[in-house]
Amino acid sequence: MPPLSSGLLGALDPTSDRAVFRQIADQLREAIDTGRFAEGDKLPSETELVGHYGASRMTVRSAISILQGEGLVVAEHGKGVFVRPRPPVRRLASDRFARRHREQGKAAFTAEAEAAGSRPEVDGLVVREEKPSPDIATRLGGVRKVLTRRRRYLLDGRPVEFAISYLPLDLARNTPIAEPNPGPGGIYARLEELGHRLDHFDEEIRARMPTPDEAKTLRLAAGVPVIHLIRTAYDTEGRPVEVCDTLMASDAYVLAYQLPAT
Template sequence: MPPLRSGVLGALDPTSDRAVFRQIADQVREAIDKGRFKEGDKLPSETELVEHYGVSRMTVRNSLSVFQGEGLVVSEHGKGVFVRPRPLVRRLASDRFARRHREQGKAAFTGETEAEAEAAGSRPEVDSLEIKEERPTRDMATRLGGPRRVLARRRRYLLDGRPVEFAASYLPLDLARNTPIAQPNPGPGGIYARLEELGHQLDHFNEELRARMPTPDETKTLRMASGIPVIHLIRTAYDTQGRALEVCDIVMAADAYVLSYQLPAT
């Protein structure tokens, strides 16, 4: 079926004070939001849009730059502009570190994504794992109570083969060296289960969260289109004595997450 079939895109409003290129961008965005153009569909070419709206090629290019900047589309050289596939949304629930998940042998990422991924025919996985001993940054040292050396665990998380998050965990070296935590696979329940087996009872987690635009390296690591922000979350895990056991620095593709919290009313 031709891209500009009847009803997919409308006409310009000559009485509007909104710039013509923004009117075109509004219409294309609405067509994407309403499913007239679906994920992976090729958008009308510049020539088709010029003919449809009766405007200059530069006006069309200006409109294309608007929703390219919003991350709605991807451009493939020599092929055209396509509606960007959206990643499976992962729900970031407030109980994701509950002890019951560890007792079931589930690390936080795997446990949270299992049900949603299974329903979507997808699968969660981890790649780009790096484990090393290093000096912490000043910020990490402060958060962890001043250790001179830490064990760093860096990894990237995928859903259906698509990067959605990367994270770096930092633990005081005296807690983690020569333990399963220093191994690529720390075992069922992840590093928190191993910490508790080592006698460090987890008491609570503090999280700091903000949204921002990604750095060039983050865009590359998460393979994100331009215009997509990230969620930057720093989590600190404490034991019952108030000692910081781990700091996890996480960057997530914002369009791949819904933050879901249950908060007491008292």
């Protein structure tokens, strides 16, 4: 890391009504955002920051705490504070469920990972029959029993997504969909083989803070929100054939959409 005198960080503004620890956090954040501190870089030590800004150690710690709360940095005991890696995955909504991927034997997550040059993995898979919640039952047209598929997705060993698929039991029972590995192209390929040619998907997306269990499952740093996406798949007859409830680490994804202007 270059010395602070090299211009990595500026000086405090004594005329500002903004608290000193917030000014320090602002400067560190800007240095991270502009790449002066790259992913994985170690930030200046507390001693260096105290010397550079002429601030107290507690003030510097308060500034670092802000960045930790925003999910920008992580502290490693005995080593220092480091800029968190934030590998983006570009999800193309108009492409990720394209039939050509299924015809090539690729599920959506596999196609996304390959496009990003990453290694996909799935773990924690649980497949079982259950009674759906009122919301899921309504989305699936009032079904009373569903087959659920719970799984966690990883890219290059890092958890980025946790998803639960709900399928009407009369469609999925005693089919490859009920197997741990449904086969090439995933469950959408199997649905189409069963005569439910997919027509369109509806998605609802919102951002929120994770619960403690969700943060643990996705190994999220403090301050990192999740993207909560609920997708409903419809066949050409207009029947909802799957609801997928997905949590995504917000720092791992860019949601990109093409929207027609007419």
